[in-house]
Amino acid sequence: MKIYAFVCTRDKNLSETTERLLSYLSSCNVDTKLLVGAKSIFSGYAKALKLANPDDEDIVILCHDDIEILSSKEYFAKALAYKLVDDKTGFVGVAGTTHLSQDAVWWNHQLWSQGKHRGLVFHGNSIENAQSTYYGQNERVVVLDGLFLASKAKVLRDVGLEKPEYLEEAWDFYDIHYTYTANEKGYNNYTIPIFIMHNSFGDLAGRDSWHKNRLNFINKHNLPKEIK
Numbered sequence: 001m002k003i004y005a006f007v008c009t010r011d012k013n014l015s016e017t018t019e020r021l022l023s024y025l026s027s028c029n030v031d032t033k034l035l036v037g038a039k040s041i042f043s044g045y046a047k048a049l050k051l052a053n054p055d056d057e058d059i060v061i062l063c064h065d066d067i068e069i070l071s072s073k074e075y076f077a078k079a080l081a082y083k084l085v086d087d088k089t090g091f092v093g094v095a096g097t098t099h100l101s102q103d104a105v106w107w108n109h110q111l112w113s114q115g116k117h118r119g120l121v122f123h124g125n126s127i128e129n130a131q132s133t134y135y136g137q138n139e140r141v142v143v144l145d146g147l148f149l150a151s152k153a154k155v156l157r158d159v160g161l162e163k164p165e166y167l168e169e170a171w172d173f174y175d176i177h178y179t180y181t182a183n184e185k186g187y188n189n190y191t192i193p194i195f196i197m198h199n200s201f202g203d204l205a206g207r208d209s210w211h212k213n214r215l216n217f218i219n220k221h222n223l224p225k226e227i228k
Helices: 016-027 041-052 073-084 109-113 153-159 174-184 208-220
Strands: 003-009 031-036 059-063 067-069 089-093 095-097 117-123 131-136 148-152 188-191 196-198
Touching (some): 003 041, 016 031, 041 059, 041 153, 148 153
Antiparallel strands (some): 059 148, 067 196
């Protein structure tokens, strides 16, 4: 089994965070493909999968370029593969929800207060100022956040990485589409204990393109959706 990582970035002048991410993945023997200048995150991931042509059982990571992986290198691959050895597993990630509400916002604060969310993410630009955001104990979820996703190549091919026609915008809601589709196809998605620091606090979630794709997603699917 081989591990690949597809990292989308819009800037060929890489940040220190991206450089550290690539160095970490390389030290873990992850075959990393840096996707620069893709027209959309959907097409970037789809093209990378086609070009890399991983075996069905290989693991593929889809992740942001503004994250740092804090887990030890010895632990990383074991934690990644723990759930993915099961053919019923769709995606694994570090944050998600057991209940996707009618607003299609996975981190819905009301549901968060009811204990519906799962996972842990550190937010900040350095270890010194990072804030830990605890969503809940690791468990099966409906959908996962896209800052870090992993799946077997055969699942990615089954789900499909190209942008569906119902989503208008090129860079938003791909993570919810991918993981929701996997759930609908009968796969189980999970949060797993890999520790990641995200340089973003989710500010882009408020942009117009995100809201447009969110509304398209709501109109397409029968929500709410909950793990029973």
